[in-house]
Amino acid sequence: MLVDGFGRELTEIRVSLTDRCNFDCVYCHNEGLGDTRGPMAPQDEELSTEAVLRVLSVAADLDVEAVKLTGGEPMLREDLEEIVRRAPDGMEVSLTTNGSMLADRADGLVEAGLERVNVSQDAVDPEAFAEITQSGAYDQVIEGVDAALDAGLDPVKLNMVVFEGTVEYVPQLVDRVAERDGLRLQLIEYMPEIAGHPEWAVDIDRVHEWLAERADRIETREMHDRKRYFIADGDGDGEGMVEVVDPVENTDFCENCHRVRVTHDGSLKGCLNRPRVHPMGELTEAEIRAAFHEVVADRVPYYGEFMVQEDGEWVRNEEYVGERTVVEHISVRADDD
Ligand SMILES: Nc1nc2c(ncn2[C@@H]2O[C@H](COP(=O)(O)OP(=O)(O)OP(=O)(O)O)[C@@H](O)[C@H]2O)c(=O)[nH]1
Ligand SMILES: C[S@@+](CC[C@H](N)C(=O)[O-])C[C@H]1O[C@@H](n2cnc3c(N)ncnc32)[C@H](O)[C@@H]1O
Ligand code: SF4
Ligand code: SF4
Numbered sequence: 001m002l003v004d005g006f007g008r009e010l011t012e013i014r015v016s017l018t019d020r021c022n023f024d025c026v027y028c029h030n031e032g033l034g035d036t037r038g039p040m041a042p043q044d045e046e047l048s049t050e051a052v053l054r055v056l057s058v059a060a061d062l063d064v065e066a067v068k069l070t071g072g073e074p075m076l077r078e079d080l081e082e083i084v085r086r087a088p089d090g091m092e093v094s095l096t097t098n099g100s101m102l103a104d105r106a107d108g109l110v111e112a113g114l115e116r117v118n119v120s121q122d123a124v125d126p127e128a129f130a131e132i133t134q135s136g137a138y139d140q141v142i143e144g145v146d147a148a149l150d151a152g153l154d155p156v157k158l159n160m161v162v163f164e165g166t167v168e169y170v171p172q173l174v175d176r177v178a179e180r181d182g183l184r185l186q187l188i189e190y191m192p193e194i195a196g197h198p199e200w201a202v203d204i205d206r207v208h209e210w211l212a213e214r215a216d217r218i219e220t221r222e223m224h225d226r227k228r229y230f231i232a233d234g235d236g237d238g239e240g241m242v243e244v245v246d247p248v249e250n251t252d253f254c255e256n257c258h259r260v261r262v263t264h265d266g267s268l269k270g271c272l273n274r275p276r277v278h279p280m281g282e283l284t285e286a287e288i289r290a291a292f293h294e295v296v297a298d299r300v301p302y303y304g305e306f307m308v309q310e311d312g313e314w315v316r317n318e319e320y321v322g323e324r325t326v327v328e329h330i331s332v333r334a335d336d337d
Pocket of ligand 4: 224247253254255257258270271272273274300301302303
């Protein structure tokens with residue numbers, strides 16, 4: 001198993017299968033890859049099926065236990081089922097999707113070996129959903145979630161980005177997961193580091209407090225030191241789990257980060273917020289293996305090491321001053337600024 005200089009073992013990888021997407025969510029950080037807008041057709045630079053599988057095979061040799069397939073929108077890839085089916089034995093395969101294409105493919109994905117799915121759902125109101133995602137696919141997403149549950153995926157997590165445009169819907173989504181077996185909720189703190197608009201952020205501590213008041217019990221997940229709140233439904237006969245993903249300025253979160261990312265065009269990235277990417281060459285097994293070693297050796301906790309606090313402000317640690325910033329690295333959404 002690979003371990004970085006801060007004692008963090010590498011246990012998971014996140015593979016961005018494409019940076020294309022059929023939605024245009026106002027908050028999207030696109031896993032640090034820049035704008036999702038553009039042609040919907042497959043792009044030449046995207047990793048081929050075989051290249052993805054080679055990366056997974058090397059990762060499995062290095063004792064990586066789980067892979068998250070993400071994007072952009074990973075369900076735009078027609079070879080998704082094949083990738084899931086041919087992923088290394090013993091590696092947990094999960095998917096994060098906007099859910100708009102899930103209804104027809106959930107059964108096939110389960111058959112291929114998918115173990116669980118996260119579906120982004122920021123609102124229970126179709127109009128608000130359309131405004132946030134810039135798409136009219138609310139009904140398809142709801143059908144996708146139902147199909148995933150019916151197909152036996154467990155858990156199905158609803159991902160909700162908590163920012164000023166969604167915070168009012170938190171209680172409704174908490175109720176929804178408490179009422180439905182198999183559903184869980186992930187409240188993801190809005191991350192302005194890449195997406196911009198820091199003024200959209202809400203105080204995540206207040207969300208924690210609100211959940212703590214309602215929870216029967218609270219657990220802490222090892223990954224990222226995330227809190228999980230277990231909340232009973234109105235009748236008291238069901239219980240929902242709500243996990244909070246709160247990476248912003250959170251040193252405990254970064255201290256417990258065990259993930260690297262593979263970009264859609266075949267580079268390895270040690271941190272979502274850090275621009276450093278390492279191309280994996282022609283993607284021979286030897287090149288991929290070397291890239292994993294180098295990237296893990298270069299991994300540092302973003303908050304607490306790459307960024308440190310000075311007089312109450314987060315500033316770049318002098319040791320990394322020469323490194324580009326995220327904002328310089330990606331093509332930011334020019335017309336949003
Ligand atoms: N800063 C940061 N944010 C993360 C990290 N992992 C997940 N997130 C945030 O959480 C979002 C949702 O992640 P998902 O891919 O649905 O899943 P997850 O919760 O990380 O993983 P599982 O709980 O294992 O399904 C990401 O797009 C990020 O916004 C991380 O390592 N660092
Ligand atoms: C980039 S999307 C890719 C997968 C898929 N298209 C989807 O939306 O689920 C992965 C996750 O990132 C979350 N996300 C995107 N931008 C974010 C931001 N600025 N802050 C926090 N989470 C964000 C989305 O809500 C989604 O759950
Ligand atoms: S669906 Fe996912 S990738 Fe697409 S714009 Fe929304 S958050 Fe970004
Ligand atoms: S180190 Fe980077 S990838 Fe890991 S939790 Fe912190 S910001 Fe996210």
